[in-house]
Amino acid sequence: MRAKKTVSLAFGFVLAASVFVPTAQAAPNGSSASLARTSDNKIQTAAAAEAYWTPERMAAAIPAEGPATVKASSAHQPSGRAGSIDGAAPSVKVQNRQAQGDVGTMLNESQTVGKVFFTNPANGLNYVCSAATVNSGKKKLVQTAGHCVHGGAGGQWMTNWVFVPRYRNGARPFGTWYAYQLTARTAWVNSSSSDEDMGIVIMQTSGGNSIVNVVGGNGLRWNWGYSVYVTVLGYPAAPPFTGELQYYCQGTTYHPHGQEVEIACNMTGGSSGGPWLQEYNDQNGLGYINSVVSHRHSDANVMDGPYFDNDIKSLYDFAESLSP
Amino acid sequence: MTSNLPKAGSCTRPSGNPGDPVFRPHGMSYRVLVAVIVVALLATGCGNRSAGLGGNDVRGKVFKSTAVTEQGEPRALVEGTVIELNFTEDGRLIANAGCNMMQGPVTLDGGKLAVADLSSTAMGCPSPDLHKQDEWLTKLLSATPSWKLDGANLVVTGPNTEIVLSAEAPAKLEGGTWKLTSLIQADAVSSVPGGVPATLQFQDGKMTAFTGCNNASGSYKVDGQTIAFDSVSVTYKACGPDEMAADRAMLGVLAGQVTYKIDRGSLTLTNAKGEGVQLRK
Numbered sequence: 237m238r239a240k241k242t243v244s245l246a247f248g249f250v251l252a253a254s255v256f257v258p259t260a261q262a263a264p265n266g267s268s269a270s271l272a273r274t275s276d277n278k279i280q281t282a283a284a285a286e287a288y289w290t291p292e293r294m295a296a297a298i299p300a301e302g303p304a305t306v307k308a309s310s311a312h313q314p315s316g317r318a319g320s321i322d323g324a325a326p327s328v329k330v331q332n333r334q335a336q337g338d339v340g341t342m343l344n345e346s347q348t349v350g351k352v353f354f355t356n357p358a359n360g361l362n363y364v365c366s367a368a369t370v371n372s373g374k375k376k377l378v379q380t381a382g383h384c385v386h387g388g389a390g391g392q393w394m395t396n397w398v399f400v401p402r403y404r405n406g407a408r409p410f411g412t413w414y415a416y417q418l419t420a421r422t423a424w425v426n427s428s429s430s431d432e433d434m435g436i437v438i439m440q441t442s443g444g445n446s447i448v449n450v451v452g453g454n455g456l457r458w459n460w461g462y463s464v465y466v467t468v469l470g471y472p473a474a475p476p477f478t479g480e481l482q483y484y485c486q487g488t489t490y491h492p493h494g495q496e497v498e499i500a501c502n503m504t505g506g507s508s509g510g511p512w513l514q515e516y517n518d519q520n521g522l523g524y525i526n527s528v529v530s531h532r533h534s535d536a537n538v539m540d541g542p543y544f545d546n547d548i549k550s551l552y553d554f555a556e557s558l559s560p
Numbered sequence: 561m562t563s564n565l566p567k568a569g570s571c572t573r574p575s576g577n578p579g580d581p582v583f584r585p586h587g588m589s590y591r592v593l594v595a596v597i598v599v600a601l602l603a604t605g606c607g608n609r610s611a612g613l614g615g616n617d618v619r620g621k622v623f624k625s626t627a628v629t630e631q632g633e634p635r636a637l638v639e640g641t642v643i644e645l646n647f648t649e650d651g652r653l654i655a656n657a658g659c660n661m662m663q664g665p666v667t668l669d670g671g672k673l674a675v676a677d678l679s680s681t682a683m684g685c686p687s688p689d690l691h692k693q694d695e696w697l698t699k700l701l702s703a704t705p706s707w708k709l710d711g712a713n714l715v716v717t718g719p720n721t722e723i724v725l726s727a728e729a730p731a732k733l734e735g736g737t738w739k740l741t742s743l744i745q746a747d748a749v750s751s752v753p754g755g756v757p758a759t760l761q762f763q764d765g766k767m768t769a770f771t772g773c774n775n776a777s778g779s780y781k782v783d784g785q786t787i788a789f790d791s792v793s794v795t796y797k798a799c800g801p802d803e804m805a806a807d808r809a810m811l812g813v814l815a816g817q818v819t820y821k822i823d824r825g826s827l828t829l830t831n832a833k834g835e836g837v838q839l840r841k
Binding site: 418540 | 640678683684685749801
């Protein structure tokens with residue numbers, strides 16, 4: 237049985253410029269103090285954010301319950317030697333396509349995290365996910381969920397796969413990056429194994445630059461145990477979220493079942509593939525990817541991701557070996 | 561938890577030799593264990609064939625909806641979508657209503673479709689209607705609906721809702737042209753770089769292939785899940801790196817004995833080293 241858990245906080249990143257925020261609705265009654273932080277870590281009280289966070293939305297995001305209860309870990313033991321690959325800051329200065337300050341620099345909104353758009357050739361429909369760059373020697377890799385690149389057992393590779401770093405309300409400050417090649421675990425492609433719902437995409441260069449050199453690349457960690465403190469970033473698009481800006485959850489993961497980790501987070505559809513970052517640095521937007529958003533069960537306030545063990549390192553090495 | 565219970569579809573006794581460690585959940589008496597086995601035999605249809613409630617005819621098959629009714633009226637699905645129910649050989653239900661993948665362990669005993677813990681991926685759907693359709697299917701499947709086979713159709717009936725689905729025929733190895741979609745290296749798989757258009761055909765014992773760079777042909781014999789190739793000849797052309805990657809993968813499974821598996825429209829060929837390719841028609 238799954239223990240009942242209460243949700244931790246999931247707030248929207250709030251813009252200084254209200255032009256990007258949905259038009260005003262009912263005036264909120266909730267405390268703006270619990271809304272979001274600005275780039276200098278102060279409480280944001282922008283009217284636009286208040287307009288978005290109606291009492292109904294706030295109620296949906298933050299249930300009025302006691303502190304989170306964390307399920308005790310089971311007999312399942314993580315194994316293998318802990319591994320870590322360091323991240324990298326951008327090395328290339330790129331002209332911001334949305335200059336003139338109409339995209340505020342939000343230091344706690346990561347430029348290594350972006351929205352993913354793709355087509356499932358099985359039915360021709362378009363879907364969205366989330367993803368994040370991961371550092372490597374060739375600087376071209378983006379980490380996401382397996383189901384964001386392949387339909388699983390009997391399914392197909394997604395097509396028209398693009399990654400838009402720090403997407404916000406249609407703004408694409410670092411442009412649109414196209415996939416060169418998609419990779420996933422055989423256990424995902426052949427069996428839709430949730431334990432291995434991980435994918436890495438090799439991106440094409442843009443203007444001669446590799447993506448990690450432009451937006452930076454997160455580190456990667458595996459075999460770090462089921463209980464770690466992480467920042468989850470993503471683009472939830474199903475109500476009450478809009479998918480138009482980056483959202484985050486923070487908390488300590490725990491072990492629910494199988495080779496998976498779970499966290500209290502109420503992000504909705506569109507967050508799939510979003511990184512679970514250890515040691516997320518609010519100033520440079522980098523952390524160490526330790527899982528990705530995979531799926532939810534009946535409790536909409538928690539989400540599961542694959543436990544990063546040797547499987548992710550193996551996939552990472554595979555993708556890097558294929559990278560041009 | 562592993563068990564020695566018979567696999568659905570077989571009517572053999574529980575396997576294992578005397579003296580082997582026996583599957584016995586902690587605290588379970590042998591009397592209860594025997595009861596569990598009897599129930600399992602009944603559930604697989606072995607004890608009572610006429611009951612037909614165990615899902616023997618459903619496991620390993622994919623069903624797609626042909627009609628959905630609610631309160632006796634037709635319910636229109638979002639355009640371009642159907643309901644898919646995939647009963648995997650390993651006892652899961654993988655369901656899809658046009659957006660997210662739902663899955664969980666499923667039992668089919670007593671004419672009831674019971675999914676213990678249905679999970680759902682968290683993709684963003686093309687329209688709010690598809691999110692709603694996902695929720696609608698989740699709710700239906702979580703309500704332990706009834707199921708029955710009506711001729712070739714599967715009929716799933718929940719509160720006020722009925723879905724009629726027909727079995728999807730898996731692709732056939734022979735005939736038609738398989739197109740390369742994936743390159744497999746043991747535990748990892750990639751799409752085909754540059755979309756190199758490699759192809760493969762099986763017809764009347766003769767294999768022909770275009771590897772993305774070279775042409776190959778030979779004879780083959782199918783035995784169970786194995787294909788044995790013989791007298792394979794290949795042209796010797798060099799191409800660009802993407803083409804050569806496809807070429808290496810294709811030639812890696814067009815010699816000697818390889819295993820093959822067809823899952824829906826997908827063909828997987830794997831050699832003894834665990835390398836392989838996937839193709840679709």
